[in-house]
Amino acid sequence: MTPPADSVNSAANPTLEALGEDGVLARILARLPAPDPARVPVGPGDDAAVSRIEGRLVTTADMLVEGEDFLPAWCDPVRLGVKAAAQNLADVHAMGAAPHGLVISLGAPGTTPVDVLTGIMDGFAAEARRAGASVLGGDLSGGPCLIVSVTALGTLTGPAVLRSGARPGDAVVLAGTLGRAAAGLDLLLAGCAPEGAPADLAALIEVQRAPRPDYAAAATIAGSAHALIDASDGLAGDLGRVARASGVAAALDRDALTALAAPLVPAARALGDPDPAARALHWVLTGGEDHGFIATVDPGRIPVGWTRIGTCRAGDSGVSLDGEPVADTAFRHFTGDR
């Protein structure tokens, strides 16, 4: 987030206050690809954008605040833009919907170099393009810190896949990864610099900084999943939500979790953990922000790209492993309830 001092407030990279709101907006709009006029007949620039929507509309929002949801020292502007887009697009897919568009509001101090905002927009637009979504516009404000507030829109032509649809006998399946972003965060907290880190550790840090959810896998299961959720708060927390909403118990499979934890053991070892396998399993069970997708389906209908990690049973005993309940220790804002 901190460019070299000689590039700040130069002619090429002025601060927001040197450029002024209209000048900042012009630079941001210049970075956005023009939306497809068939889907978005009026793009950014008027009072509002106009879209053509097929089917029902899906809406979700997520806000990232500097110091609270990210630290600038750990996340450059482009990766921050990717992350802001990805966490919202994942929620659209978690309803069984297809992404349509993104709306973004940015807040920043006037002393911020403009390339911080254009970098965020570059990452944001790139991840939107990867998911097939258009950037529909947004707003710009001052503020005491960086704020990236996003609303994502999707379209739903089939039924919505809710958290409440899981049935006893369903297989619990995963697309994407679990625990990598949490391991990456612990590496960053321990002072591990991504540039100098071994490739296997750097890869974990990269998931923390710029998650890349497997949108294609989520689209594959939308027609057959009974329940579907984006594991943004971790396996225990989010599968727990599915179990509670559906009135089922979810029993996790130890072998599957051990396989998911294996790539995390080197990180636990690098952190000097006396029990690296246990630490790696803990990341898999409770770490969020990979934005892996968790679904429940008929065990005979598990699509390619999905891995079985457990089974739904009758009962209301939440999420368990080897018969023991798994506690949800995911991050919550304001921290008063943990």
Next chain:
Amino acid sequence: MTPPADSVNSAANPTLEALGEDGVLARILARLPAPDPARVPVGPGDDAAVSRIEGRLVTTADMLVEGEDFLPAWCDPVRLGVKAAAQNLADVHAMGAAPHGLVISLGAPGTTPVDVLTGIMDGFAAEARRAGASVLGGDLSGGPCLIVSVTALGTLTGPAVLRSGARPGDAVVLAGTLGRAAAGLDLLLAGCAPEGAPADLAALIEVQRAPRPDYAAAATIAGSAHALIDASDGLAGDLGRVARASGVAAALDRDALTALAAPLVPAARALGDPDPAARALHWVLTGGEDHGFIATVDPGRIPVGWTRIGTCRAGDSGVSLDGEPVADTAFRHFTGDR
């Protein structure tokens, strides 16, 4: 924004950090009216909300940041919620669309009493109801100050009314007010407390704190307006945008502006201005945030509820009064360009 000390972190009004994210969310969700299931089959609470949309979709966003877009001492939580909803719903109407729903992301320090957030939601939901919009969900984060970030969605069954449609010969017409919020802001800046102020001054302060746009008037003109804009940045700025986008000149009518300025003269006098009429006219020309609507129409088709304030002419000379150009001195973030 500051409740009596004995009510803070009491059992009835705990801080966000005492209550925790899940507890705060539960209190916020409890304040929201359940949306109409025919329009919003899945409301707040799953990964995303699901809506049925008739026609094309309109999207717009506006973010309010404490210290930048509002001061807590001047704006209680309920009014802040009204303002956040109103400025977004006005933009939906400014496209000729009907409001459908609102998405809201809130950021606040953990030491904030929860009734600040529930108050914001009460005002937000009330203004949404007045406009016929549903609250579709949102997000909650920590942060160094209050942040209210909103996306508004509307539906468009007729053509979008753009800024670029004004034609030479059109009447420039207004619904709602101009300059009242700016006069109210200057009164607040001068230390005028709304509670003790005379009724005519208090009314101006109220427009600054909780604007109530004339949505019904905007809906009345959607079918006949050639251009339509929400005057959030003031008459000179926003009519200037219409003139530039349409390639016309807009000549304002002095008698109409004098009539609009008349209710503001007492405020200019209360502020000790040596030329109260000139100050009042300045507020009308450049003050934003009343969220009055400005349209251009065929002079023979001015609907009830709209007042003629000028005429569009061939040319590109911007906005003028008595043949002199009117400068746009509206507030801009980052301030570097003024």
